[in-house]
Amino acid sequence: MNSIHSVPRAGVRQYAGRALGVLLLGLLASCQGASQDAISVGPPQAAQASRSASSKPKPQELFGSGPVRVGLITALLASAGESQRERDVRDGAVLAVDELGGGQLSLQIENTDGSAEQVREAAKRLADQGAKLVAVSAEMRTTGMREGMHARDVPILVLSGTPTGSGNGSFSFVSDHIDSAIEGASYAAAAGRKRFVVLLPAGIAAAERQRLDRGLAGHGIKPVLTADAASVSGDASTRAKLKDIDAVVMIGAGEAEVGSLSALRANGHLAADAMVVGSSQWTTASYGRPELARSHLCLFGPESGSRMTASFRQRYERAADLDAAYGFDIVALAAGLVRTQGESGINRQALMSPNGFLGAAAAFRFEKDGSVRRTCAVYQIVDGKLSLADPAPRSF
Incomplete structure (x- = not known):
């Protein structure tokens, strides 16, 4: 019961510097890889579940009856109305406790208006109920959560739109x-690319630039040039560096970025096999631009046709997106730790x-500063559409 099982890596690429093998929680592995034809999970009352999901949520919801409690705080009761993102996170978590709870977990959902006061009160209720893990799905300040939880040492998962390591x-x-750009660049490096140019979008935040630089350095990538896309040509000394560039990292795909990419090509700065790496910020409309054909994108999300995506569609009658996968993985993480390490297995060290x-x-996996690193599937733009080039690795 307390052992951790290894997960096979057949057919999965290695990122640069990645170890050949890694141990993963066996229960979480069962979330992926099953074909839709092999699935017979989820309640038969899919239509009823869908109607229930579309109704206005109650302030407090409880699913499962296991002794280990997981908490989820949402902003589904916001004055502006619930967002699809909040609903997807909530529904993914509910699906996971039904499928993976195994009589060991219960999920307590606190639906709030997103205000600091309601979040603090929700945290207090979760603390009073002995929650072992708490996730906050809403775009709200979480500074009062520790106060609300009586300073209990409970891990908190933060699903804000700006991922930063928070620690504590x-x-x-x-x-x-x-x-996405960092993982895409590491894919290019693993494919043998060494001379990188990074085109920055206008107005990139200092914190984002720092994360980008730190992430690239972590993969051993030292760009020949990192510059604002609108000024990539630079002065003579800058242009002198632009020789045999074999990888271009473009976080955005706006006019400035596409124009700079075209200039690099026209001026003969790119090697014949240069790889263009984009990010999840690229819009669907940008895929049709001829300048971006054959570009590579490293995108996060649930595996199409997996056990989770099939079960989600069966229950809620809509496709599972990344937010639904986040909700599912909150509970899956807790379930895996309890299954392999017992009821006391959910802690910061684990x-x-x-x-x-x-x-x-x-x-x-989580880094020392509390940030998360995720593997992603690599797609190539072919005829204006995404074509899967390499599935997401199942280990680090």
Whole structure:
């Protein structure tokens, strides 16, 4: 019961510097890989569940009856009305406790208006109920959560739209376009590319730039040039560096970025086999631009046709997106730790395992600063559409 099982890696690429093997929680591995034809999970009352999901949520909801409690705080009762993101996170978590709870977990959902006061009160209720893990899905300040939880040492997963390492027992649980660009660049490096140019979008935040630089350095990538896309040509000394560039990292795909990419090509700065790496910030409309054909994108999300995506569609009659996978993985993480390490297995030390975890949104692990790193599938733009080039690795 307390052992951790290894997960096979057949057919999965290695990122640069990645160890050949890693131990992952066996239960989380079961979230992925099953074909839709092999699935017979989820309640038969899919239509009823769908109607229930579309109704206005109650302030407090409880699912499962296991002794280990997981808490989820949402902003589904916001004055502006619930967002699809909040609903997807909530529904993914409910699905996971039904499928993976195994009589050991219960999920207490606190639906709030997103205000600091209601979040603090929700945290207090979760503390009073002895929650072992708490996730905050809403775009709200979480500074009062520790106060509300009576300073209990309970890990907190933060699903804010700006992933940053927070430390102090709090962990970021989302991956954004900066993470996407970093993982895409590491894929290019693993494919043998060495001379990188990084085109920065206008107005990139200092914190994002720092994360980008730190992430690239962590993969041993030292760009020949990192510059604002609108000024990539630079002065004579800058242009002198632009020789045999074999990888271009473009976080955005706006006019400035596309124009700079075209200039690099026209001026003969790119090697014949240069790889263009984008990010999750690229819009669907940008895929049709001829300048971006054959570009590579490293995108996070649930594996199409997996057990989780099939079960989600069966229950809620809509496709599971990345937010639904986040919700599912909150509970899957708790279920895996309890299954392998017992009821006391959910703690900061366990979450910091360098081996990482495998969930619906591929493999993930937490870094020392509380930030999250996630593997992603690599797609190539072919005829204006995404074509899967390499599935997301199932380990680190």
